[in-house]
Amino acid sequence: MISPRLLDLVRCPECHGLLRGSPLTCASCGRAYPGASADFLDLRPQVAFEERTKYLDEALHADARHERVSPPLLGSKIRNDMLRAFLAPTAADVVVDLGCGSGRALVWNRDWGAATVGIDIAPFFAQDARSQVDLVVGDLRRLPFADGTFTRAFSLDVLEHLSPDALRAMLAEAARVLRPGGSLFVYTHVRRNARIAVGLRWVNALARRLERAGLIDMRQERLRKSDHLNPLADIPELHRVVAECGFRVARIRYYTPIVGGVVENILMRMAERQMARRAAARLGSHMDAAAADQEAIKAARTAAKAHIARSGTTRAVLRALTAAMKLDLLLFGSIESGPFFALLERVPPR
Ligand SMILES: [Zn+2]
Numbered sequence: 005m006i007s008p009r010l011l012d013l014v015r016c017p018e019c020h021g022l023l024r025g026s027p028l029t030c031a032s033c034g035r036a037y038p039g040a041s042a043d044f045l046d047l048r049p050q051v052a053f054e055e056r057t058k059y060l061d062e063a064l065h066a067d068a069r070h071e072r073v074s075p076p077l078l079g080s081k082i083r084n085d086m087l088r089a090f091l092a093p094t095a096a097d098v099v100v101d102l103g104c105g106s107g108r109a110l111v112w113n114r115d116w117g118a119a120t121v122g123i124d125i126a127p128f129f130a131q132d133a134r135s136q137v138d139l140v141v142g143d144l145r146r147l148p149f150a151d152g153t154f155t156r157a158f159s160l161d162v163l164e165h166l167s168p169d170a171l172r173a174m175l176a177e178a179a180r181v182l183r184p185g186g187s188l189f190v191y192t193h194v195r196r197n198a199r200i201a202v203g204l205r206w207v208n209a210l211a212r213r214l215e216r217a218g219l220i221d222m223r224q225e226r227l228r229k230s231d232h233l234n235p236l237a238d239i240p241e242l243h244r245v246v247a248e249c250g251f252r253v254a255r256i257r258y259y260t261p262i263v264g265g266v267v268e269n270i271l272m273r274m275a276e277r278q279m280a281r282r283a284a285a286r287l288g289s290h291m292d293a294a295a296a297d298q299e300a301i302k303a304a305r306t307a308a309k310a311h312i313a314r315s316g317t318t319r320a321v322l323r324a325l326t327a328a329m330k331l332d333l334l335l336f337g338s339i340e341s342g343p344f345f346a347l348l349e350r351v352p353p354r
Contacts, residue, residue, distance in 0.1 A: 006045055014047060015150045017049040020032075043139065044139035048125075048142055072131060073112070082259075094116070097116070098120075100149070101159070103162035103165075104124045105126075107122045108133065111137060123142045123144070123148075124139075125141065125142070152183040156188075166235055172248065185350060190348060192343070194342055195234050195238065198341035251351060252351050257333065259344060260341045263331050286303075
């Protein structure tokens with residue numbers, strides 16, 4: 005949506021001048037931003053950055069998951085619980101989701117009562133998000149907000165998609181739009197894993213074997229990971245880079261998803277494959293094999309969502325699996341490893 009509050013918060017991404025009129029036009033540099041839709045603003049900067057994410061590719065979004073927002077479950081529930089525990093906004097906060105994707109995290113956390121804005125370079129927002137939360141299409145390296153606009157920010161599964169330069173630009177912009185003492189919650193990973201992550205390699209090897217046997221399908225996962233640039237080598241580098249950009253690591257918890265890997269990469273994918281087979285049989289043979297396959301996966305995901313919404317038993321099983329996945333945090337949360345949740349505090353400039 006585009007609330008009056010959002011129109012108050014946004015500024016020209018090029019010069020941070022006030023935006024007025026229709027189409028929104030910068031009072032300082034005169035640039036017009038005509039790309040607004042009915043339910044989000046388009047404030048992409050004029051500068052063309054060479055680096056673009058595959059997330060602009062609709063193929064990654066042509067997936068039933070992005071049409072409506074389902075409640076958080078499994079890995080997304082764990083990430084959202086950590087976000088809530090670490091960031092803990094109140095109704096007095098002004099919060100921005102940097103790289104909000106479908107906008108689902110903002111939809112899930114409307115009970116914060118905080119003023120929220122989601123920004124993403126790709127306009128693939130879920131219908132629920134378009135109708136319930138303020139959304140902007142923009143570049144994280146050139147945010148369309150004034151200095152010190154926000155008290156809290158978060159960025160889930162985003163940093164690993166940036167190059168080292170883009171990561172620094174993004175963090176510096178996040179620091180600029182946060183008030184001193186404000187905080188940025190991130191979920192991402194560094195390249196160096198803990199030794200316990202060898203357990204993850206076994207899970208992944210098993211997943212590959214099951215894929216060869218036709219029992220699971222990892223294509224969507226591979227497509228997602230193929231966009232990873234993994235700019236951070238290790239945790240000491242994380243500390244250095246965030247310090248350069250105006251932050252300090254106030255809190256960190258590591259996440260080595262061993263139980264999570266078994267649940268999400270093996271069990272859930274086997275269930276999905278099974279549902280896709282059934283959907284393919286229903287779709288019949290009028291399509292070529294590859295297209296029918298893609299359609300079947302989409303149909304399976306839609307069917308899975310409907311099934312979860314209908315079946316209390318399935319929801320109970322998924323809740324139990326989610327609880328089991330929390331063991332990864334309890335058992336390994338303090339062992340330095342690749343993936344982590346961190347609260348970065350905006351240090352007052354000296
Ligand atoms: Zn301007």
